[in-house]
Amino acid sequence: MTASIDWRRNLEGLDATLLRRRSTRSYSGQNLKIEELLALLDFTYQPDHYILQGLDRSPDYFDLSLLETFIAVSGVEGLEEGCYYYAPKAQELRQIRFKNFRRELHFLCLKQDLGRDAAAVLFHTADLKKAVKQYGDRAYRYLHMDAGHLGQRLNLAAFYLRLGVSGIAGFFDDQVNEVLGIPPDEAVIYITTLGRPR
Numbered sequence: 450m451t452a453s454i455d456w457r458r459n460l461e462g463l464d465a466t467l468l469r470r471r472s473t474r475s476y477s478g479q480n481l482k483i484e485e486l487l488a489l490l491d492f493t494y495q496p497d498h499y500i501l502q503g504l505d506r507s508p509d510y511f512d513l514s515l516l517e518t519f520i521a522v523s524g525v526e527g528l529e530e531g532c533y534y535y536a537p538k539a540q541e542l543r544q545i546r547f548k549n550f551r552r553e554l555h556f557l558c559l560k561q562d563l564g565r566d567a568a569a570v571l572f573h574t575a576d577l578k579k580a581v582k583q584y585g586d587r588a589y590r591y592l593h594m595d596a597g598h599l600g601q602r603l604n605l606a607a608f609y610l611r612l613g614v615s616g617i618a619g620f621f622d623d624q625v626n627e628v629l630g631i632p633p634d635e636a637v638i639y640i641t642t643l644g645r646p647r
């Protein structure tokens with residue numbers, strides 16, 4: 450099982466992180482360790498692991514079952530390069546494509562170097578048709594809020610562990626699915642790049 454992040458006594462570490470967090474503007478291109486990636490995923494998707502530290506067991510979301518997580522791994526020690534589906538309930542990374550996508554990620558992120566130099570690029574996606582059918586048009590708005598909430602948990606955890614992190618909203622929507630093997634009904638909502646800061 451993954452070691453959860455220790456936010457220290459009275460959540461001192463989280464308080465300080467909330468005040469000081471920044472987005473990384475440039476990555477060195479160096480690898481992350483698999484333990485680091487798993488710790489970020491643990492804080493983001495397993496809030497029940499943090500109740501003894503005083504955090505909310507079930508933070509408010511619209512409907513997390515509508516969001517899926519895919520991770521393109523370019524440089525994580527202990528994980529083969531490729532694209533993975535993350536299953537939060539099983540806490541499993543399931544490989545769906547085997548390839549180094551650095552070049553493609555650079556292009557998909559509108560040639561932003563953050564996409565190319567990141568060790569891992571995480572995609573939050575949703576089946577918009579299904580969401581709208583279930584909740585009406587306003588599902589579109591709420592899905593983005595949920596993706597933002599997950600994204601910010603990644604940002605906080607990464608900053609605390611001295612890793613690099615930046616959200617990415619500039620990307621070629623349609624081409625992401627094709628290149629990474631993400632099912633066509635899943636629309637990318639928000640991207641978070643992760644790596645070692647330069």
Ligand SMILES: Cc1cc2nc3c(=O)[nH]c(=O)nc-3n(C[C@H](O)[C@H](O)[C@H](O)COP(=O)(O)O)c2cc1C
Nearest residue numbers: 470471472473474561563615616617618619620639
């Ligand atoms: C929704 C969202 C989308 C973003 N998209 C990009 C992006 O495409 N490229 C980029 O370099 N930074 C992007 N960022 C990072 C912002 O540039 C960064 O958050 C902003 O400069 C504020 O800095 P801070 O996060 O350190 O407070 C994004 C941030 C958010 C929240």
